[in-house]
Amino acid sequence: MVIMKNIFKFIKSKDNNKTIQEAIELPVTLYPITSPLEEVTSIISDYEVNILNIVPVEIKDNLIQNNIELVIPNPHIFITFESEKGIYKYVLLEPPVNNVVFNTYITFINEIERELLSKTAGLDLAKIILELNRKRPDLKIIQEKRGEVNVLSTNARIVLYYLLRNMFGYNILTALVADKDIEDISVSGMYNPVYIYHRSYEYIPTNIVFQKNMKISPQLNLTIDGEELLDQLVLRLLSLTGKSISVADPIQDGMLPNGDRVAATFRREVSASGSTLVIRRFPEKPITILDLINSGTISADIAAYLWYAMDMRMSIMSIGVTGAGKTTLLNAVLNLVKESMKIVSIEDIPEIRIAHSNWTQLYARPAYAGVGKEISLMDLLKLSLRYRPDLIVVGEIRGQEAYVLFQAISTGHGGATTLHAYNTDSAIKRLMNEPLNIPQEWIPMMNIIMTIRRLPVYIGERIVLRRRVVAIDEIISWNDYRRVASWDPKSDSFTLNLDAARVLRNRIEEAGLNLDDVKKEIERRALFLKLLASARDIIQHEESYKLVKSYIIKYSLKPEEALKEAQAISRTKIVEVKG
Ligand SMILES: Nc1ncnc2c1ncn2[C@@H]1O[C@H](COP(=O)(O)OP(=O)(O)OP(=O)(O)O)[C@@H](O)[C@H]1O
Numbered sequence: 054m055v056i057m058k059n060i061f062k063f064i065k066s067k068d069n070n071k072t073i074q075e076a077i078e079l080p081v082t083l084y085p086i087t088s089p090l091e092e093v094t095s096i097i098s099d100y101e102v103n104i105l106n107i108v109p110v111e112i113k114d115n116l117i118q119n120n121i122e123l124v125i126p127n128p129h130i131f132i133t134f135e136s137e138k139g140i141y142k143y144v145l146l147e148p149p150v151n152n153v154v155f156n157t158y159i160t161f162i163n164e165i166e167r168e169l170l171s172k173t174a175g176l177d178l179a180k181i182i183l184e185l186n187r188k189r190p191d192l193k194i195i196q197e198k199r200g201e202v203n204v205l206s207t208n209a210r211i212v213l214y215y216l217l218r219n220m221f222g223y224n225i226l227t228a229l230v231a232d233k234d235i236e237d238i239s240v241s242g243m244y245n246p247v248y249i250y251h252r253s254y255e256y257i258p259t260n261i262v263f264q265k266n267m268k269i270s271p272q273l274n275l276t277i278d279g280e281e282l283l284d285q286l287v288l289r290l291l292s293l294t295g296k297s298i299s300v301a302d303p304i305q306d307g308m309l310p311n312g313d314r315v316a317a318t319f320r321r322e323v324s325a326s327g328s329t330l331v332i333r334r335f336p337e338k339p340i341t342i343l344d345l346i347n348s349g350t351i352s353a354d355i356a357a358y359l360w361y362a363m364d365m366r367m368s369i370m371s372i373g374v375t376g377a378g379k380t381t382l383l384n385a386v387l388n389l390v391k392e393s394m395k396i397v398s399i400e401d402i403p404e405i406r407i408a409h410s411n412w413t414q415l416y417a418r419p420a421y422a423g424v425g426k427e428i429s430l431m432d433l434l435k436l437s438l439r440y441r442p443d444l445i446v447v448g449e450i451r452g453q454e455a456y457v458l459f460q461a462i463s464t465g466h467g468g469a470t471t472l473h474a475y476n477t478d479s480a481i482k483r484l485m486n487e488p489l490n491i492p493q494e495w496i497p498m499m500n501i502i503m504t505i506r507r508l509p510v511y512i513g514e515r516i517v518l519r520r521r522v523v524a525i526d527e528i529i530s531w532n533d534y535r536r537v538a539s540w541d542p543k544s545d546s547f548t549l550n551l552d553a554a555r556v557l558r559n560r561i562e563e564a565g566l567n568l569d570d571v572k573k574e575i576e577r578r579a580l581f582l583k584l585l586a587s588a589r590d591i592i593q594h595e596e597s598y599k600l601v602k603s604y605i606i607k608y609s610l611k612p613e614e615a616l617k618e619a620q621a622i623s624r625t626k627i628v629e630v631k632g
């Protein structure tokens with residue numbers, strides 16, 4: 054399993070009292086495997102990543118309270134540009150593991166193992182460090198005492214780095230998970246570089262490649278089985294989500310304790326090149342409608358139209374391909390919903406994050422290895438109707454739950470969801486066919502379909518991938534919809550055409566309102582959103598989605614005053630409003 058060349062422990066054989074050698078079998082994820090060295094040619098940028106935030110607080114406290122200086126080296130990132138191929142690359146450089154570091158590391162692992170076997174309480178890492186320092190002066194663990202504080206030697210710091218990384222992180226993927234600039238990490242099996250989506254450089258390869266014979270570090274002549282490592286990392290990540298993956302059940306997804314999402318396949322059951330894995334970062338702070346306006350994903354007037362439509366209790370669906378930004382868009386729009394409306398959300402993985410107080414968030418759970426009853430989206434949807442919600446949000450419709458959602462909308466509830474589809478035509482086709490099976494005459498109950506895409510956009514001379522809400526349609530019947538908003542790729546701009554908003558107009562008429570007044574109201578809301586979008590104090594705030602919500606509430610109570618306040622905090626004093 055593990056290919057080991059020179060790590061042995063000596064044990065006495067019982068029969069003949071001869072000393073025999075036995076290889077130490079470490080779980081493969083515990084090896085201090087480092088990324089291969091790489092010649093870096095033209096460096097575009099470089100920075101360090103701190104992996105300490107993946108370490109449990111108890112462990113950090115244990116060290117600090119025992120006067121052990123908690124300083125570990127940071128992995129270093131180089132972003133390089135290969136001009137011949139025209140590609141950027143993410144090169145991870147971790148602290149070097151030479152023979153001394155490796156042997157000290159193994160000594161530590163043995164001690165930790167003994168310590169964990171001898172007692173049931175948590176890991177006392179500080180005790181192990183202090184004891185080993187006493188027992189093994191040759192390892193030079195503590196370099197000096199600075200007052201009360203024990204300062205670790207450089208080698209000991211490197212050892213601690215790998216101990217923390219491998220016990221609490223994900224071995225060679227840890228630095229990527231800790232890098233806040235990375236949106237997602239994809240491992241597509243063996244021998245392919247691990248790819249990441251970087252906030253500044255988009256999809257780029259890294260210097261990490263899982264391979265059968267993987268060198269532990271450039272300085273050591275030891276190899277491990279990289280396929281085993283990848284399998285074990287998949288198992289570990291999924292066990293952290295509370296789910297399991299196996300040869301019998303080789304496709305799984307779930308959510309890590311920090312909110313990141315994981316999807317994986319196991320071994321060669323469904324993928325030719327071995328286990329595959331995608332980790333998607335849960336954004337630290339929800340992306341708000343103001344962020345979407347500022348990044349050009351949507352325009353302020355389209356956002357204002359959606360806000361007004363939500364007030365008119367129109368049902369709404371966000372469509373696009375995988376990772377297009379459907380859920381993010383829906384979240385941003387839901388955060389505009391009137392505070393007086395009662396929202397119940399139903400999801401497989403809790404992704405909806407809104408600052409709405411009258412909100413019940415329900416999520417499904419699988420049956421855990423035969424114990425515990427499975428709670429499906431259907432179960433929750435049926436339950437939710439008893440909560441008498443004004444708005445039912447289903448995170449994503451994929452199966453029978455679509456039928457129940459449409460049924461709920463038909464009995465007067467508001468509805469919002471996402472669906473995997475390329476455009477409105479294909480979304481409607483998907484709705485009417487297996488396994489969703491929505492009857493033709495129910496289709497117009499979904500009033501608005503928004504399409505979001507990730508597309509190449511020119512920013513100056515450079516082509517970059519950006520997210521754009523490319524179309525908003527109001528649904529009149531299964532074969533008739535009206536384009537209310539669209540995006541023009543040539544000018545990278547949006548058009549809102551309220552005259553096409555047939556469904557909204559019906560609602561307005563039913564409510565005894567006048568279309569021209571509504572147009573003015575939507576314009577005023579667009580101005581309000583534009584002003585807020587230029588207010589640094591709001592968009593840069595840690596909890597910006599809560600602030601956005603508070604302004605939405607202010608506006609719903611006293612629009613003129615809210616507008617004045619927005620004017621006051623905005624950086625743009627004079628704002629043009631398009632009609
Ligand atoms: N407009 C945006 N600007 C920046 N990042 C975005 C934007 N929209 C989405 N993202 C990021 O892209 C990732 C995928 O977004 P999201 O989950 O909304 O996509 P999705 O279409 O719902 O994906 P899925 O197909 O998995 O349901 C997330 O990490 C999210 O934070």
Ligand SMILES: [Mg+2]
Pocket residue numbers: 379380381449471
């Ligand atoms: Mg989604």
